[in-house]
Each structure stands twice: as C-alpha cells, then as structure tokens.
Amino acid sequence: MSKYIVENVEDFNLRNIFDCGQCFRWKEEEDGSFTGIAFGKPVNMSFSHGSLSIDNCTEDEFKNIWYNYLDLGRNYGEIKEKLKCCDNKMAEAIKAGPGIRILNQDLWEIIISFIISQNNNIPRIKGCIEKLSELFGKSAGEYRGREWFNLPEPEALAGLTVEDLGAVKLGYRAKYLIGTAKTVVEKGLPQTEEELLALPGVGPKVANCIKLFGMGKMDSFPIDVWVMRVMNEVYGIDESNKKQMAEYAGEHFGELGGIAQQYLFYYIREKNLNK
C-alpha cells in the first residue's frame, strides 16, 4: 500500500476543505485524518505542519488526480489578501476557515450530489449518495476494511425506474435523477448555464453549485439558506433578496465570488454550530 507525501502545502486544512459543503463522500477519522473517495480512488489524507500525506496513492495518481482535485496549483494566500482588501467582514470570515480550497470534482458526481442536496440535510444527503453508490455503482475495490463504490454512471441511472431507486430513499428527487441521467445519456454532459437549468431538479442554486464545484467556474456564487443568513448578517442585505445578494457578490468579489462564498458559508455555519 503506497503513501504519497507532499511538503510545504500552504493555506490548507482538511476539515475546512471537506466540511465546507462542497463534497459529501469524506469522513473524518478519530485521528483527524479524512477517508473518502473521488475519481474511483479511495484514499486517506492526513495533514500537519505543511505536510500532506495521502495513503493508497501512487506518485502518478497524485499528479493525475489529487493535485488538481485539491486545487494545489492555486495560490490561496494571494486570493485571501485580495478578498480581505477593504472588507473587514470578509477578513473575519476568512479567519474561520483559512484552509478552505475549492475541490475540482467530477462533473457528473457533482450534478447528482447537488440535485440530491435540495431541500435536504447533510447526513441524509451523504446517506443517499452512499446508498446510491452501493446499490447501483461499480466497485472501486477494498480499502481500510471495506468495499468502496463509485456513483452510478449516467447510463446505469438512466435505465432505472423510480421504484428501482426506492431503497435509496431519495423521495421526490428520484425522478429528477433519472430524468437528468436520461438527458445526459442523450445529449452529453451540460456545458452551459442554459443546459444546466434545463435538467430536471436543477434550479439557480444547484446550477451555481455545479458550475463552482464541477466546472471550475470560480465566479459562481451559490445562494442557499446559509448564504442568505450570512449576507444579511454581514452586509445587511434583506434576508430574502437573492437578486441583491448576487449583485453584491458580482460587484465586490467578481472572479473570486465562489471562494468568497465558501469563506462566508463556513463562517456562518461554524458560528451557528457553536451556539
């Protein structure tokens, strides 16, 4: 079992990264490391004093998968300086999650995950994704004493019925997943906002999440209930005025909107959890 180690990794914190709402397949271990799966590879990551250690990972896999997945080529120190500039509130938010990075995730996995996420809570979202993978995904092999599964491919999902998906407990989202899978099989993966919004179960919020987490569009600014709360609390915008929040993000954060959103999201959730 090979382990790959990278030194001098900055602006990086596993809990910040895996608990900022962008992914659903990672679990924190008692020792503070995280075990999970992406791009068909189950691994365990641990990090301390600038040293990132990835277990069950070869050098090739690090270069081909994890370097990009963890967004290690981006200078977050520079980004944080830009966002802090002239914005004390943002500087405060960044302090809550200074090691956040936007993961570059598989587009299809992100589409499925965020359709499931709508009007749902995190433990159940994670449960649905695991169950869906176990029942209908391909095996990704054994690791740390269990078998891992990938999310089902579009073709596999497109051939299922709502009844087939019953055990996954997706509720009314099951028909969205099947409809989206059928569209993707027929027309390929979506590439534009228009194509995203044409998928069943994808509205403005989910589309922005897909763009940010699955398409590398860092200017996307998903507005969910937490962002509405934080934009109200921090910038005083009316809690229900999504349009004004989107405008504010465009004007003040610009190309860095998605990253700003992550700092704000992490900040308000952490604050809420500590209450």
Added chain:
DNA sequence: TCGCAGGTGGTCG
C-alpha cells in the same frame, strides 16, 4: 405532532 433541512417546479395574479 410538526417544522425543518445546501430548492425546484408548478400555478396564480
């Protein structure tokens, strides 16, 4: 029991 959780789609005015 009932409201709520990373919203969306359908229906009105």
Added chain:
DNA sequence: CGACCACCTGCG
C-alpha cells in the same frame, strides 16, 4: 415576472 406552496424523508 414575482410570490406562494407542495414535496420525500428522517430527526428533534
């Protein structure tokens, strides 16, 4: 267009 409202499911 914008404002409502039902919606699977499970938990407190």
